[in-house]
Amino acid sequence: MSNxxxxxxxxxxxxxxxxxIPDEMLRNYEASGITFLSEHLGEEVTHHSYDLREENxxxxxxxxxxxxxxxxVIGGYGVLPNWDPGIFNLDDKERLINEQMIK
Numbered sequence: 001m002s003n004x005x006x007x008x009x010x011x012x013x014x015x016x017x018x019x020x021i022p023d024e025m026l027r028n029y030e031a032s033g034i035t036f037l038s039e040h041l042g043e044e045v046t047h048h049s050y051d052l053r054e055e056n057x058x059x060x061x062x063x064x065x066x067x068x069x070x071x072x073v074i075g076g077y078g079v080l081p082n083w084d085p086g087i088f089n090l091d092d093k094e095r096l097i098n099e100q101m102i103k
Contacts, residue, residue, distance in 0.1 A: 020042070065077055
């Protein structure tokens with residue numbers, strides 16, 4: 001996470017499961033630049049959910065979800081409260097700051 005400029009506040013959850021996402025949800029992820037999920041459908045993944053130190057304009061913490069397959073990170077995304085679509089590519093920190101979505 002730090003290699004993308006994000007600071008982790010704390011780990012919220014770790015969960016392992018077979019990745020199965022309905023097509024409509026997958027399209028929503030892909031529209032937000034989250035494209036790695038479709039490559040791993042049907043595989044066992046482990047997701048790690050984190051609270052980040054960064055906050056939205058209202059002062060609420062952002063969250064990050066990072067996925068692993070067989071111990072290798074395959075991708076992740078951020079969750080921005082009170083924003084539509086609500087998820088963002090973790091590479092978009094600078095854009096979110098410039099658009100005053102986060103501080």
